[in-house]
Amino acid sequence: MVRANGAVSLRELARVVQTSEVTVRRDVRALEAEGLLDRRHGGAVLPGGFTRESGFPQKAHLATAEKTAIADLAAGLVEEGEAVVVGAGTTTQELARRLARVPGLTVVTNSLLVAQALAHANRVEVVMTGGTLRGSNYALVGSGAEQSLQGLRVSRAFLSGSGLTAERGLSTSNMLSASVDRALVQAAAEVVVLADHTKLGVDTMFQTVPPEAITRLVTDEPPPHEERAAAELRALADQGVRIEVASTGGGPAGAVPAGPLGAVGGPAGTAGPEAGGAAGGPGRPPRRDVPLPGQRGRHPQGAPQGIQGGGSGGAQLRAAVPATSGEGSPAGRVADLAPRRY
Structure with missing residues (x-):
């Protein structure tokens, strides 16, 4: 199936072979070890980076x-x-x-x-x-x-x-x-x-x-x-x-502590109930800093640290948790942030 389509989802594999996704995931891991395919989030693709493009039906079920x-x-x-x-x-x-x-x-x-x-x-x-x-x-x-x-x-x-x-x-x-x-x-x-x-x-x-x-x-x-x-x-x-x-946690937006910029308006989404923004009005979620592996955490004074790299620090990473207003309309907008260095 991977050779025919370029990519396939674990859900589709489980349906075709009539077994559980747990079993399919184990078999896909074994096939990857043999170099027959590469695992991707929720599916598998042909091995190597220079492969032909997958079709829309296969891509639609991945990530x-x-x-x-x-x-x-x-x-x-x-x-x-x-x-x-x-x-x-x-x-x-x-x-x-x-x-x-x-x-x-x-x-x-x-x-x-x-x-x-x-x-x-x-x-x-x-x-x-x-x-x-x-x-x-x-x-x-x-x-x-x-x-x-x-x-x-x-x-x-x-x-x-x-x-x-x-x-x-x-x-x-x-x-x-x-x-x-x-x-x-x-x-x-x-x-x-x-x-x-x-x-x-x-x-x-x-x-x-x-x-x-x-x-x-x-x-x-x-x-x-x-x-x-x-x-x-x-x-x-x-x-x-x-x-x-972007956060994919799916929890309430209000559960995430606001960063040093306070509550900044974000786009509409489906990740939890309506969140009240401190300055942006109802439905505006706070933003948070997401440290990547190897990245230092928040500065003691609340300012986030840049990604460590060359020079005086890298561009700042920010995450926003989507939220919806009561009517399902856009709950605000994400501020257009320039890179910040510390």
Whole structure:
């Protein structure tokens, strides 16, 4: 199944072979030890970084909780009346569902899935590129897509990909997709990469965004045993990438202590009941600092320590716990934070 599809979820494997996910997980671990596949969060993929791109059905079932949290946090970066570009992918599709609530927004995209998510948003204008349809990820690619982006200028580009490293930046396994993503980057003043921790440290064939062109990374907190992902985050922060870490804990937002900046508005989500913000009004969750493995904790005076690296310290990592208002509407916005050094 992995050879046929490029990736497969543990849930789907358990259903097909009619056994428990615990048994499947044990067998996948044994197959990884033999070099036949690589484990990923909630599934398995072909071994090695330079593999062909998985199709949408396989990607949709991998790291779903992480993608939801990342989309919640990224949506808070978008202001009313902005013009943005949103690339193809399952994480960007989740983002588009949340952008449907932002009034006066203009979204340029080459993704049919992103356009579909925004189709019934009466206050959002959707602009589609031209191009040839790639059925595996429902994206428009080719010279038609690239030419339609010439002369375009927007505030931000939201992109995902197959892998992200500090050395090469964002990459993908398909040449046509990479070419369109590069055109999307050229149209934006800032580039925001959406990548869950399973993509950190993964290097695939075609570079789409070099690390120096990435303005901000929105990701989730790597598990303690994912040392490679944590190391990539530190390296990216040392290169000046602003890193936002979304919480996937699912607990009440009010249970997280506020950081030194106090309660800052965050995007809508599904992680617990309504949280009252000290300064942002009802539904605005506090933010917290998430130390990565090897990173020092909070300063005694309450100011967070930067990621330790070259120079005088790396860019500060921040996490926001999503929360919803009583009506399920956006509960506020995440402040646009510049790197802070101590």
